[in-house]
Amino acid sequence: MKFDEIAVSIKELTKCFGEHTILNGLNFDIPKNKITTILGFSGAGKSTLLKHILGLLQPTSGKVSVLGKDLGKMSEWELREFRQNFGMLFQYAALFDSMTASQNVAFPLKEFTKLSEKEINLRVKELLNSVGIQDDSFEKLPSELSGGMRKRVGLGRALALNPHIMLYDEPTTGLDPITTKMVNDLIVETQELNRNRGMTSIIISHDVKATLKISDYVAFLHRGNIVEYLPASEFANSKNELVLEFVNL
Ligand SMILES: Nc1ncnc2c1ncn2[C@@H]1O[C@H](COP(=O)(O)OP(=O)(O)OP(=O)(O)O)[C@@H](O)[C@H]1O
Ligand SMILES: [Mg+2]
Numbered sequence: 203m204k205f206d207e208i209a210v211s212i213k214e215l216t217k218c219f220g221e222h223t224i225l226n227g228l229n230f231d232i233p234k235n236k237i238t239t240i241l242g243f244s245g246a247g248k249s250t251l252l253k254h255i256l257g258l259l260q261p262t263s264g265k266v267s268v269l270g271k272d273l274g275k276m277s278e279w280e281l282r283e284f285r286q287n288f289g290m291l292f293q294y295a296a297l298f299d300s301m302t303a304s305q306n307v308a309f310p311l312k313e314f315t316k317l318s319e320k321e322i323n324l325r326v327k328e329l330l331n332s333v334g335i336q337d338d339s340f341e342k343l344p345s346e347l348s349g350g351m352r353k354r355v356g357l358g359r360a361l362a363l364n365p366h367i368m369l370y371d372e373p374t375t376g377l378d379p380i381t382t383k384m385v386n387d388l389i390v391e392t393q394e395l396n397r398n399r400g401m402t403s404i405i406i407s408h409d410v411k412a413t414l415k416i417s418d419y420v421a422f423l424h425r426g427n428i429v430e431y432l433p434a435s436e437f438a439n440s441k442n443e444l445v446l447e448f449v450n451l
Contacts, residue, residue, distance in 0.1 A: 226426030
């Protein structure tokens with residue numbers, strides 16, 4: 203597919219672990235300002251692909267460019283700086299257990315910005331409100347929050363540094379149906395709220411139905427290659443046997 207603006211460009215990416223080739227000459231462009239989901243059977247290499255986009259793994263061969271920058275040309279230190287362009291929400295929200303909701307969200311702001319305490323407090327309020335956490339929950343510990351609220355706080359923290367790319371690795375796995383719907387709605391809302399500043403969302407998911415509803419584009423990873431890549435509205439009409447099998451599971 204052709205896009206006007208590209209957030210992530212992957213050319214001929216191959217990754218081997220020992221004798222195992224996990225990614226095999228993969229080509230993949232992810233458009234800017236959109237929600238793109240990567241589907242694939244367990245073990246297909248989705249997380250491995252994500253780690254290359256983050257520069258956490260080095261390709262065996264091939265090239266990964268993010269926001270126009272070739273990651274292969276960056277030093278370890280430059281990569282670490284560059285990762286501030288990413289916000290991440292993982293399967294388990296991974297909050298700091300001993301910190302309140304507001305302390306969790308304040309953490310990256312204290313760590314990576316020169317904002318004053320007052321500015322941080324304002325920004326934390328704005329972030330938590332934007333993900334649907336009301337002021338009366340700001341001082342609660344993660345253990346005092348529901349699973350859905352923990353996800354919200356995790357998302358607030360991931361958004362703290364205005365990431366250009368939000369990455370979601372299995373954001374709804376293990377959640378009940380209502381919380382799943384809430385998280386999916388939140389992903390769409392977050393993309394809408396941040397689109398005008400040029401944010402891109404990339405999701406890795408097993409949840410085909412929700413994926414087709416909330417994504418702009420869907421890619422299917424199989425045996426180290428992207429074997430199907432379509433607008434979400436056309437994905438269920440794929441002619442690829444494996445895709446159809448996956449969609450109808
Ligand atoms: N650091 C590593 N060393 C060796 N093998 C690895 C490493 N990381 C991943 N693999 C292998 O690469 C394959 C793909 O793993 P990966 O975690 O990317 O799959 P996945 O598509 O994310 O699966 P899941 O849906 O279960 O999360 C697996 O066979 C895994 O065992
Ligand atoms: Mg994975």
